[in-house]
Every structure is written in structure tokens, then in C-alpha cells.
Amino acid sequence: MKKAPTIRDVASAAGVSVSVVSRVLNPESGPVAPAKRDMVLGVIEELGYRPRSAARELSVGHTPTVGLVVADLANPFFAQLADRIVWEARSHGVQVVVMTTQEDPHLEADSLDTLLDRSVGGVIATPTGANVEKWARLQSLGVNVVFVDRTIPDLANVDLVSIENVDSARQATDYMLSLGHTRIGLISGPVSTSTGRARIQGYQAAHEKHSISIDPQLIRDVPFRGDGGGDAVGSLLSLANRPTGLIVANTAQVQSSVRRLVQMGVRIPEDLSVIVFDDNPWTEVTSPPLSVIRQPISMLAVHSLELVLGRMNGKLPETPRTVEVKADFVPRSSCAPLLLTPTR
């Protein structure tokens, strides 16, 4: 366990000053004679020297690091998002510190403090919806914030990358209505979240277009954590006038909801047509394969990283941006026309 060489070791081994070595390391910071440059590079190679990022960070005041604050890595949607962001960041030479909130505002607040201590240049987050003042403080200290998937409407000056939530829900609902279903259950995220509200709105819009009134009992906004999806399924299917279609618009509850359907022995699509928000690879191997709203996760990752890096380089206009990417509706065999659905 020997200690790593420092810039001064390199300088003295190469017979130059530390300034020269530093300029070799950061070419744009000043000129170096080509011959000397090669020589220094040789010494660096030979000694296996690597600059310590803490030292650099201390003197320049910030790091090429972004914080990623995500609800839950065990949810495949967030896991894939994180995967893409980490990947994309690396290709830009940027590091990612991943934190999870488990949807708990308290933990979220902790995470933000920690990221502040690390003086990250930017944060990409799926906010819980709380901690408004904390987010604002973060921004006032110069940390660039980009929300992805969801947002907090009360917070000004935040970039947002999301899918077209209203439209996606509208499209899924529209499809079911066109198949003749008139009683469609909706399991959404909490109305305290922007995605929850938007998807309910899309659901309503489709009904309006078809001039079909909505039974409020059919809309269930459930928390992301826990087993609310399964419970909602149970409760929806025990309604006197039970729905013939179901849209699960809460990615975190898809698994729970589907499991309950299987446990209850519900036949899909004979008893119930189903569409879920999630392009989880497993949706293809259930029987039948599920119709899904496919979220373009790579696009979300690319855009959010681009935004946060753009802000960090100051290469973006002041005004906050909202990027909405299209989500595809992928029909599979979990939906059938109402005519084929026998009434119980």
C-alpha cells in the first residue's frame, strides 16, 4: 500500500514546474512546448500518475458530477433509466452519484444535502413532490436541476423531461373505448404527482371525446410503494358493475396489479382487457402478452443528461425547458372488443 504520486512528484521527476504539468493536463489553460509536453506525458505514464479529483474540485469549486435522485432502483423503469443515464454520462466523462428516495420526502431531503456537500454541478431527479423549498435552495446555490418523468408545478425554473403523459393515457383509453368498453378501470399514481394527474386527465379527455361519462369509482390513485395496485384490482373487480377494461398507469404498481389478476384467475382478455404503462421486457412473456405504453427510456435519459450538462456549461438560454417525448402504444393480445367479452 504505497501512496499515489502527486503532481509535484511528476514535476520533479520531469524536471519542470508543477505549472507545466498542470498545463499538460489541461491543455486549454496555457501553452507548453511540444517536446516538453511529450516528455511530461511520458513521466505521467511511467509513474502511473492520476490527478486526484478532490484536489481539483476544491480549487475549481465544482465537479463534473451529476446527482441522480431516483425513487427506487428495484422498479425496472427507474433501473433502466438509471442505467441509461449512468451510461450516457460516462461517455461525456461525467460521473453519477445515485441516490434513492423510496418515495420518502425525508430521505429525499437527506439526499439533496448530501449532493450539496459533494458540490455536484447538477441533479437529475424524479421528485417525490415535497421539499419545495429545499429544491429552490439547491438552485439558488447554483446547482442545475432537471426533473425527469415527474415534476413539481410550484417550482419555477426547473427543466423537465417527460413523456406525453396526457396524450399517452388518452391514447390508451381511446383504444379501449373504440373496442366498445365503457367501464374502464384506471389505476394511476397519486394525484399529488404530476404524472398521476396528467394520466387521469388523459383518461378523462378520451371519455369526453367519446361522450361517455365516467364513474368516479373506476379511478384509483394509489401510492407508488406498497401493494396498492393489487388492492385496487381486487376492489375494482368486486364492484357490482365491474369494469371490462383496465389501464394500469402507475409503473410501480403494474407488477402488483398483474399478480393479483393472475391470482384471482381473471382471464385476459376474455374477462378483462388490460393495458399497462411499462415496457418491461416481461410484459411480453406473460400470457397473453400485455398491451403496453412503451416509454422511450433512452430518450428520457439522453435529454435529461443533455439538459443538465448544457446548463452546467452555461450553454443554454435561461428560460426553463420542457421536453416531452412521445410514448408509443403497443397493442398486444391483452385487449379484445367488448362484444367478445361474456357478461357474467
Add this chain to the structure above:
Amino acid sequence: MKKAPTIRDVASAAGVSVSVVSRVLNPESGPVAPAKRDMVLGVIEELGYRPRSAARELSVGHTPTVGLVVADLANPFFAQLADRIVWEARSHGVQVVVMTTQEDPHLEADSLDTLLDRSVGGVIATPTGANVEKWARLQSLGVNVVFVDRTIPDLANVDLVSIENVDSARQATDYMLSLGHTRIGLISGPVSTSTGRARIQGYQAAHEKHSISIDPQLIRDVPFRGDGGGDAVGSLLSLANRPTGLIVANTAQVQSSVRRLVQMGVRIPEDLSVIVFDDNPWTEVTSPPLSVIRQPISMLAVHSLELVLGRMNGKLPETPRTVEVKADFVPRSSCAPLLLTPTR
């Protein structure tokens, strides 16, 4: 965008020296008069002061940060592992920098360099199997390395946390043999990985116990990336004397393998009994639900973090540890006795 207060701001606002403030921050580093302590804490609170971790890191030489080098967050197994580790680390006040290798030794090498620059105190990793000298160098610079899930036998002095791979594979194979199957396909990870080898070994051990010889054609070691699982399924099922059982012991290829089975219209368990390595929640909602080897992911996370933190605090004996945790075999309805399997 005002700049954050420093320790000197706090000191002058409180009318004390920076030493005192520092001692308030790190109580074990020296005495402070109780009255003064409270006063300084008040000023800290009032100014919203937070110590910058870069400065501390620079002077103490290391950070309470561990690097997590994982193959692929899009794989639910690793995603859950990462989730648990990040979670567990937070409760110890430790940060986690997550990197992914996508099973590429080149990217793995990059990741290690980066972690070195960050002077992390420890690394938890699922190694690709390459970069032996790089790992050794990391250790020689005082970075504690804990491998999880897999290991590199050539590398001495590394802690390892894994499931009982040999035994798990043996158990799964044994179960199938007891059902009367004699031709059991095995899709494992590459033999260049410790898990690949161990699981094949367990498969062989079970056969020996039952005095059944193995047709080498039935063992397919496929890469983690790509679609090797699906291809292996196709090829196994087109053998003249096709297997009546299949064990997928490559977590990354379960999804691909199962998808191919579905696409080919293979009836489970009538045509083929199936066991997979993965306790992915989705295995319960396929039809039929799949028999699985359930990896105790939380245990893996807890142990690996405990090991790496223990090493960082120097509270562990020198000798490397190997922790093997039991993996449960969970029988579901994807396996049937051979008698019920019609011969084609």
C-alpha cells in the same frame, strides 16, 4: 446564486477560531467548551453552513464513499442488488458511486480508474473476470475490494460474497432428476466466470449422484450480453434427442430464454420442465409460474457492504473472507414428472 459559507465564515461570525469550529464538527478530535459548542452550532444553523466534502477528502486522504461496479442495471438482479446496497450504505452515512460495465473489460478498467481518482475507500463489484492486474493495483493503493456474486480466482486477498452456487445448481438439477428427467439442458454463464463454472459443477454433481451420464451437448455456456439464451433454447430444442428439462442458470439470459420458449409455443411443463436462476417478481406472473432459485439479494447487499466498511475501518482480520449465503429453491408449477411428458 450566492456562494456557500465556509468554515472561516462560521468561525468569524461566532468569534472563534476555525479550529474550534472543526472540533465542533468532529467531536472526537478535541475538546470544546459546552457553551461555545452550542453557540457555534447555532451559527452553523443560522448560516446554513455545510462542510464541503472535497476539502475534507483532500486533507484526510480518503472519502466515506464506496464504488459499486455492476454489470448492468437493466438486469433486475443487479438493479435490486444496487438498490439494496445504496440503501444500506446510506444508513451508514456512506455514499455510493454507481458504475456499469456492460460486461466489457475495457469499460471496467475505465471505471476503476475513475474510482481511483475519487479515492474511494472501497469497491463492491461484480467483476467481468478480466483486468486482473488492474484490480491488484487498486488493492495495492489501499482500496478495499469486495466481489459480489462472482469472483476472479487468480486474485488473492479479495473478499467474496455470493450464493452457494454449486449447491444451488446441484439442488435444482437434483430436483429435476428426481422427477425422472434424464436429459436436462443447462444454460449457464460463460465458463470464464466463477458462477458459470460453479453452476455447471453443481449440475454435474447431481448427475453423478444419480449415476446418470451427461450429454455435453446439453450444456450451453452463453455470454451475459446478447441473445445467447434464446439461441441456446432454439438449438437445444432442435436436438434429435431433445431435453425434457431446462435449467437457466444465467440470470441475464433468463428473459431471453423464456421469451424464446413462448415464441416457439413450447408448453410448460408438458413439453419441458423449467427452472430459472432469478427471483424476478415477474416469474410469478408467467403461465405457469416458474420454479426458481431465489437469490437472497438483501443478504448479498448487507454482507458485501458490511465487509467493505469493516475493511475501511480496519476492523477486520487481514485474511480474505468468503461469505456464501444460501439460495432457496422455490418449486412452482413449471416442473412436472417425466411420466407426464409425452414423447414426440
Add this chain to the structure above:
DNA sequence: GACCGGAGTGGAACCGGTTCCACTTTTGTA
């Protein structure tokens, strides 16, 4: 009443980079 030891405090060096500035050498131009 002199002496000792420990609590409490401040000064300043240090960690390993970056960068400003002053200085010397080269190059280019009139």
C-alpha cells in the same frame, strides 16, 4: 504557595490540484 496536569483555544502548516502573474526566451515585423 509552588507545582503539575488537563481542559480549552488559536495559529499555521498541510492535503494536491489550478491559476494568476512576472519573467525570460523566441518569433515576427517594420
Add this chain to the structure above:
DNA sequence: TACAAAAGTGGAACCGGTTCCACTCCGGTC
């Protein structure tokens, strides 16, 4: 040939913490 501008270099301050050390008070003990 003379002189200005540019290229190249080294010294030293600085970023914001930690920690060693010297120093001043105390109270307690013979």
C-alpha cells in the same frame, strides 16, 4: 537591427477543510 508581441516557464497564492503544536488558564495536590 531594433523592438513589440507571443510563446513558454516557474513561483506562489489559493480553494476549505483537518490537525499538530504551543500556549493560557484552571483546579487539585503536597
